[in-house]
Amino acid sequence: MSVTPDDVRHVATLARLSIPEGELASYVEQLNAILGHMEALQQVPSSGAAAAADAARPGMALRADAVGPMPLTRPAAEFAPELRDGFFLVPRLATHEDAGEGA
């Protein structure tokens, strides 16, 4: 498997990273070099070890689904940029149309 400039553009879009075109070649080269070392894993036969380990592991402990006090060191009003009716307000980012165009 070899990483192409289009692959890097694609994952950069998925990761919401604006990579300048001038830096693409460098990332393509580096990712190919790193992933080349990962090919060694294909030598290990599939064993089902991960599934067996998962099955043996106890499930994650869950706490009660109850609202408790927030363990904050100062009230939200002190660090929130703006608060209304208990909700954080952030600057308006985009209209629905903008978000639809960029997605």
Place this chain on the structure above:
Amino acid sequence: MSRSLLDLTAAQLGAAVREGRTPAGELLTASLDRLAETHAGNDGLNAIVHQVGADDSAMQPLAMGPLAGVPVAIKDNLATRTLPTTCGSRILDGWVSPYEATAVRKLREAGAIVIGKTNMDEFAMGSSTEHSAFGPSRNPHDRRRAPGGSSGGSAAAVAAGIAPIALGSETGGSVRQPAAFCGIVGVKPTYGRVSRYGLVAFASSLDCVAPFGRTVDDAALATEIISGHDPLDATSAAHTVPAMRVGPGPLAGLVVGVPKEYFPDSLMPEVRAICDRALEALRAQGATIREVSLPHTPYAIPVYYIIAPAEASANLARFDGVRYGMRIEVDGVQAMYGATRAAGFGAEVTRRILLGTYVLSAGYYDAYYRKAQEVRALIARDFTDVFASGVHVLFTPTTPTPAFALGAISDPYEMYLSDIYTVTANLAGIPGISLPIGRVHGLPVGGQVLAPAFDEPTMFRAAYALEEALGAEAHR
């Protein structure tokens, strides 16, 4: 400043303050004087990047415990109340957490004073503390060299005598490796032993809060204090915390395994000789030395550098210009995300996010991520099998070489290889400790003791005995 004061251990300093022999204010002054002295000039250590103010009550002790009045330094990815928590990244420039990490609170409840936040590779991604928005930290033993990483600032602060104890974090060796490079002790506790609440997430299945000390006893004391179940971290273990300050003693009945994969023919001969001397010291204390094999060790670096970036790519999605830190104002929400993240993250973080997103993406998930999970389970099984065969602890070098020069390693994969002996413990979730065992050309070399999950007492038993047996030899 009394240099001899800072040469005492944390346990001794805490006792002196509790018994009224030393005022806590005198300790703090000595620590801040030492900080100023070591950070002056063009080759200053650059270990502390956010320094506490004299009137910052939020960093003061909450009680008078075993660390009464003891200055401690905290890695910049652990949440503190008034000092910034910036992970060495531009994207979190100036950000102050609205809550405090459990491990930091526990240190303050034990009496510690937080003197500052320490430099680190951005978001803990690195092995040299060169990849920080604050510039590189320097190794106190040779300022042209790296202190290791990613917790290099904490390691340098302890090695330079600024604080006897510091907190770092481990994902693949980020405390044991800098401890080895700086000639101090670093502990990676069992996964789940210490709460991760307030530790900025890098790779959640691997991350641990991990302490440094100048002696095994201080490292054991710090580990004991920060351990314990925390309902605020769903991965925190419910296990009772055992006594970890077991002290030096004979090792009769202890079987020490020596994994042959950690001593390849290519290992630097001087490092091998120092390890052989350490093994001889363990034998002289009564331990039985046995060669063992951990056959999947050669796959550890590829496995780690698939799993850790994959988890990081998801964890770092939260830094989007909306909720934390900086934002680049451009038209359109998608463009804002991309521009903010591109400007806020450094090259290594960007590289790992791209790598992690790639190995999780459609068409590559099975070949990379699922395969890595399979092999990770085999690496963990190697340890389970060897400990089940009657081996109590394992001994290895911590790193293949002593500290490298700043700027010496530019190839990303070559840098990744400096974690080759430490990542396995993170992948398997077991505890490990690095302690000084000698020097090569004046530079410290670390030896590593690994133990079964939740058996820190046996790990410390071997480390205390080795430290005592080597004595001054460990530092020359």
